Amino acid sequence: MAKKFKFVPGTSGHPWAFAKMGGFNQVVIQNGEDLKHLGELDQKLWCALSCPTKGLEFDGATLECLDTDKDGRIRVNEVKAAVAWSCQCLKDPGVMIPGSDVLKISEINAETDDGAKIMASARHVLACIGNEAGDSVSLADVMNRAAIFAEKDFNGDGIVPPGLVQDEALRAVLSDIVATVGGVADRSGVAGVDETSCKTFFDLVAALTAWNARVSAEPAICPLGDATAGANDALAAVETKINDFFARCRLAAFDKRSIAALNREEKDYLAMAARDMTISDAEIQALPLATVDAGKPLPLVNGLNPAWTDRMTAFREKVVTPLLGASVTSLTPEQWATIGARFADFRQWMADRPSAPAATAIEGLGWDRLAQIAAMDAASALAELIAGDLAVKAEAEAIAQLEKLVRFKAHIYRLLNNFVSFTTFYRREEPAVFQVGRLFLDTRSYDMCVSVLDMAKHTMMVGSSRMYLMYCDCVRPSGEKKQIAAAITDGDCDDIIVGRNGVFYDREGRDWDATITKIVDNPIGIRQAFWSPYKKLMRFIEETMAKRAAAADAASDAKLKGAATSAPGTVAAAADGKAPATPKKLDIGVVAAIGVAVGGITAAFGVIMQALFGLGIWLPVALVGIMLLISGPSMAMAALKLRQRNLGPLLDANGWAINAKAKVNIIFGKGLTRLAVLPDGSSLSMVDPWAKKKRRKWPWVLLMIVLLGAGGYLLWNRGDLNPLLPSSMDRKLSNIAETLKAGAAPEAATPAPAAEPSAAAPAGN
Numbered sequence: 001m002a003k004k005f006k007f008v009p010g011t012s013g014h015p016w017a018f019a020k021m022g023g024f025n026q027v028v029i030q031n032g033e034d035l036k037h038l039g040e041l042d043q044k045l046w047c048a049l050s051c052p053t054k055g056l057e058f059d060g061a062t063l064e065c066l067d068t069d070k071d072g073r074i075r076v077n078e079v080k081a082a083v084a085w086s087c088q089c090l091k092d093p094g095v096m097i098p099g100s101d102v103l104k105i106s107e108i109n110a111e112t113d114d115g116a117k118i119m120a121s122a123r124h125v126l127a128c129i130g131n132e133a134g135d136s137v138s139l140a141d142v143m144n145r146a147a148i149f150a151e152k153d154f155n156g157d158g159i160v161p162p163g164l165v166q167d168e169a170l171r172a173v174l175s176d177i178v179a180t181v182g183g184v185a186d187r188s189g190v191a192g193v194d195e196t197s198c199k200t201f202f203d204l205v206a207a208l209t210a211w212n213a214r215v216s217a218e219p220a221i222c223p224l225g226d227a228t229a230g231a232n233d234a235l236a237a238v239e240t241k242i243n244d245f246f247a248r249c250r251l252a253a254f255d256k257r258s259i260a261a262l263n264r265e266e267k268d269y270l271a272m273a274a275r276d277m278t279i280s281d282a283e284i285q286a287l288p289l290a291t292v293d294a295g296k297p298l299p300l301v302n303g304l305n306p307a308w309t310d311r312m313t314a315f316r317e318k319v320v321t322p323l324l325g326a327s328v329t330s331l332t333p334e335q336w337a338t339i340g341a342r343f344a345d346f347r348q349w350m351a352d353r354p355s356a357p358a359a360t361a362i363e364g365l366g367w368d369r370l371a372q373i374a375a376m377d378a379a380s381a382l383a384e385l386i387a388g389d390l391a392v393k394a395e396a397e398a399i400a401q402l403e404k405l406v407r408f409k410a411h412i413y414r415l416l417n418n419f420v421s422f423t424t425f426y427r428r429e430e431p432a433v434f435q436v437g438r439l440f441l442d443t444r445s446y447d448m449c450v451s452v453l454d455m456a457k458h459t460m461m462v463g464s465s466r467m468y469l470m471y472c473d474c475v476r477p478s479g480e481k482k483q484i485a486a487a488i489t490d491g492d493c494d495d496i497i498v499g500r501n502g503v504f505y506d507r508e509g510r511d512w513d514a515t516i517t518k519i520v521d522n523p524i525g526i527r528q529a530f531w532s533p534y535k536k537l538m539r540f541i542e543e544t545m546a547k548r549a550a551a552a553d554a555a556s557d558a559k560l561k562g563a564a565t566s567a568p569g570t571v572a573a574a575a576d577g578k579a580p581a582t583p584k585k586l587d588i589g590v591v592a593a594i595g596v597a598v599g600g601i602t603a604a605f606g607v608i609m610q611a612l613f614g615l616g617i618w619l620p621v622a623l624v625g626i627m628l629l630i631s632g633p634s635m636a637m638a639a640l641k642l643r644q645r646n647l648g649p650l651l652d653a654n655g656w657a658i659n660a661k662a663k664v665n666i667i668f669g670k671g672l673t674r675l676a677v678l679p680d681g682s683s684l685s686m687v688d689p690w691a692k693k694k695r696r697k698w699p700w701v702l703l704m705i706v707l708l709g710a711g712g713y714l715l716w717n718r719g720d721l722n723p724l725l726p727s728s729m730d731r732k733l734s735n736i737a738e739t740l741k742a743g744a745a746p747e748a749a750t751p752a753p754a755a756e757p758s759a760a761a762p763a764g765n
Contacts, residue, residue, distance in 0.1 A: 014040060019423070022647070023663035026421035029413070032094030036087050038420070039080045047662065048419045050075045052655035055451035056433045057507045058415065062407045066415075073655070079419060086408045089115045101139040101410035103402075118405055121398035124148075139410065142403045145187055154389040156396025159184050161192035164385060173378040176369075177201045180361040187396070195386050202379045204362050207354040209374045212367055214349060221349045223342045224322050232343055232350075234318040237311045238289075245289040245298055246333050253294035262292040281307070297330040422662055425647075428671055431507065434651055439472065439486045439514060441502030442495050443676040446470075448487035448664075449504070450650060455483060458653040462520055465649040466641045467664070468493060469520040474504045474512035482512070485650070489669030492528045493521075494535065523641045525666060532634045642666055 014037040017028040027045060029035065043049070053063045053072050066074050066082050087093040091109045105122055109115040125141055126134045128148045142148075148155075154164070162178075165171040174193055177183075181201045183191030193201075215221050222228040248262045264287060272283055285307040290299050300316045320328055323342060324335060353359070362370070417424040418433040425432035431447065439446040452458050452471065462469055468488040475481050484504060488496065496519060504514040647662035664672070678684065 016041065021426040022422065022660075022668070023665070024660045026423060026426075026660075028421065028423060029097075029416055031097070032087075032092050035083055035093040035096065038083050038416075041420070043076055044659070046076060046420050047422050047658065047660050048651075049657040049659050051419060051651075051657070052453070055436070055453050055654055057431065057436055058418075058433045059407065059411045061403075062411045062415075065404045065407060074419070079415070082408060082412060083416075085114070086405065086412065088112050089118055089405050090409075096409050096413050099410055099413055101406055102136050103138075103406045103409055104136040106135065108405075114401060117394075117398040118402045121395070121402040124395070125399065125402065137402070137406070139403070139406045142399065142406055145189060148187075148399060154392045154396075155187045156389060156391075156393035157187045158386055158390045158393070159186040159192040159194045160382060160385045160389060161186045161188060161190040163188075163190065164192070164389070165382075167381070169376065170378055170381050173373055173376065174382065176365060176373070180365065181358045193382065193386075195383070198379065198382050198386070200356070200358065201362065204354060204356055204359055205370055205373055208359065208363055209367075209370050211349075211353055212370075218345065218349075221345045223346070227318065227322070228343075228346050231318040231322070232346055234311075234314045235339070235343060238308065238315045241289045241308060242298060242331075242336060245292070246336065248288060248292040249294065249296050249333075252292050252296075256294060259292060259294070263288060297332045298336070299330050301329050422647075422660075425662075426668070434654070434656075435507075436484060437504055437506040439470075439484070439502055439504045441470075441486075441500065441514070441516075442491075444488075444491055445674045446486040446488065446672070447674075448489065448672040449484050450654060452483035452485050453654055458485065459518065459520070461649050461653040463649075465647070466522050466645045467520070467650065468522045468524050469650075470496060470516050471518040471520075472502070472504065472514040473517050474514045476510065476512055484514070487650070487664075488524055488673055489645075489664060490525060490673040491675055493524060522645075523637070525642070525669075526635055530635055533630050645669070 014033065016034070017030055018025045019028050020026075025045070026047060027041060029038070050073050053060075053067055053074060056063070063074065066078050068078055068081070083093075086096060089109055089112065090096070090107055092107065095107050103122070105119065108119045108122065110119045122137045123132075125137050125144075125148055126132055129141055129144060131141075160174065162171050162174055165174055177193045177197055178191055181193075181197045181204075184194045184197060186192045224231050252259045252262055272281075284305070287305050287307075289305050289308055289312075290296075290303050300312060300320060304312050319339060320331065323339060328335070365373075414424065415433070422432065424430060425435075434450050435447060436451050437449050439449050448467075455471075459471075462485065470486045470488065472484050472486060473481065474484055496516070498516050498519060500516045502514045502516075504512040506512065642665070643663075645664045647664055648658035648660070651658050
């Protein structure tokens with residue numbers, strides 16, 4: 001392996017190992033020294049400069065630890081900082097290369113401040129899980145929060161769960177806070193309270209208690225005692241309508257000519273009477289509360305708008321009778337003003353009610369319970385517990401640092417091989433972090449599958465990757481959906497069309513129904529490019545024939561319909577004694593033209609065949625040249641594009657910042673798309689019971705013999721075969737040819753016998 005690497009001294013003299021993969025030099029991180037000096041590696045030599053935290057097959061919690069600014073992206077400086085911190089906390093950074101999630105106590109560097117805290121946290125974790133004598137701690141041990149951060153112990157997160165409170169009365173108050181304001185999850189997983197939730201609760205309790213106490217101090221606030229709230233609701237239900245009535249009466253007193261209009265005109269009632277109506281119709285409710293007249297009091301019993309009878313009855317019983325007496329059957333403007341004044345203090349008091357979101361829930365505890373809580377010193381007691389919990393914050397945060405170190409030890413080396421270099425992708429020992437699964441479709445499997453986070457951005461950028469891509473919508477039976485882009489790097493694309501279905505398996509082994517929704521067309525391979533012109537020609541011929549057949553079928557249908565339409569006229573003409581129309585004769589010129597065309601085609605074919613056979617032994621070379629002449633441009637174009645096939649744009653479209661031309665050549669591409677092959681040791685029966693029956697072969701054999709014989713004779717006659725034949729055989733064939741020619745010459749030269757004189761001819765002149 002060392003022979004493949006080129007050692008290059010870094011800025012600090014560190015010898016880096018590089019390997020040429022994918023058409024560019026990639027750093028190979030081999031040991032702990034490489035990790036220590038990673039911050040010194042020139043950033044121009046990194047494969048990626050940043051990547052998103054979404055759409056990667058990588059541990060999400062580790063990505064959160066790396067993303068220190070929480071912007072959803074991992075950058076070079078964040079990777080350098082994470083590696084440097086890990087090297088500081090470990091005696092030998094090389095323990096990160098195997099990628100184990102078990103951290104030994106002996107591997108922690110206790111000479112640094114962070115290392116000492118992490119070692120103390122590791123021993124605390126072992127003690128919490130009952131393994132004080134243990135020499136290593138695993139990620140599962142660190143994540144056992146229920147055992148490490150018990151509900152009854154301080155854990156440094158500033159949250160007090162119910163189990164941490166010993167006094168039952170104070171625990172009940174804590175439960176009230178969680179039920180009304182909302183709880184905060186403690187590190188133990190139990191909902192508790194923090195400083196913010198406690199302040200919100202006790203502030204609202206004090207405000208509500210003071211607000212409710214005003215009723216006792218100011219009796220005028222509730223003129224009807226406990227019935228004031230219900231009376232105010234009844235008043236509010238009719239208040240607008242009563243104000244409208246008195247406003248109309250004042251306007252009628254100003255000008256009596258407006259009375260008719262204020263009471264609505266007769267035509268409005270006629271329009272309502274012309275249809276089915278109910279008392280609750282909106283048009284009836286819009287009518288005045290009672291008939292309007294100058295200085296008229298509002299009737300409370302008779303003469304009311306029927307749509308408002310129920311609400312006015314409630315208003316009279318709950319407001320007018322308690323305040324003005326049961327004998328009042330009508331209401332004057334002065335009495336109406338008096339009623340409004342009696343409820344003014346109550347309405348102001350209701351407006352002063354605390355309006356925080358949790359106020360209603362806290363008020364639901366009851367005024368007695370709120371008074372009891374206000375009388376307790378619960379706020380200061382809970383504040384002391386919160387302060388005690390925060391006192392151990394440093395020790396508890398070390399647990400989080402311990403978790404981060406264990407995660408970095410388990411996963412960060414794999415990230416480096418997918419970020420600093422792409423050795424994971426090019427060595428193909430395991431899928432890269434951007435490969436989200438495997439797609440099965442068209443007797444092939446496709447390993448180069450990436451998530452599509454932004455379809456518009458993706459389709460705009462991937463054209464420059466020079467890859468043949470299929471975009472697929474993937475759906476799980478549960479309704480979960482995702483989009484992927486799969487690259488075809490081997491085989492052909494004859495049957496790859498939009499709408500075809502396949503099955504996609506994600507990295508967790510779950511299967512998804514995949515449907516092709518879009519195709520980005522690019523060359524797949526040289527072999528596919530070689531046959532591409534012939535396939536295009538065949539498709540063109542098939543499409544042309546299909547179009548002409550469809551046109552002929554349409555013309556035939558039109559003729560049949562025309563014949564069916566003209567048939568009654570023909571029958572009628574025959575009944576009238578008229579002779580049927582004479583059918584058109586065949587045009588001799590057309591026949592002659594067809595004959596000339598057929599003859600021309602035959603002559604051209606003959607010339608071509610004569611020229612080919614005239615090449616002699618160079619005939620195979622000529623055929624190969626013709627095929628290269630046809631397929632050569634397509635193959636050359638494919639070769640140029642395949643040399644440019646690049647992984648970078650495919651990842652850039654997903655938010656990566658690729659810093660290299662990561663090529664995918666033909667040989668490597670064959671490993672990303674696997675064709676179907678029979679397993680080793682399999683047997684194959686070539687007998688297909690449903691195959692088309694084979695025709696007799698002898699006519700084709702006879703035709704081939706005739707063609708070979710004709711071609712051989714033509715070559716021999718031209719003398720092209722003389723150098724290849726023995727002299728004796730050449731003389732024999734020459735004698736046979738001369739004999740044939742000599743025997744044919746006299747027969748051809750024999751004159752025809754003279755015609756006998758006709759008996760009817762006259763005697764000589």
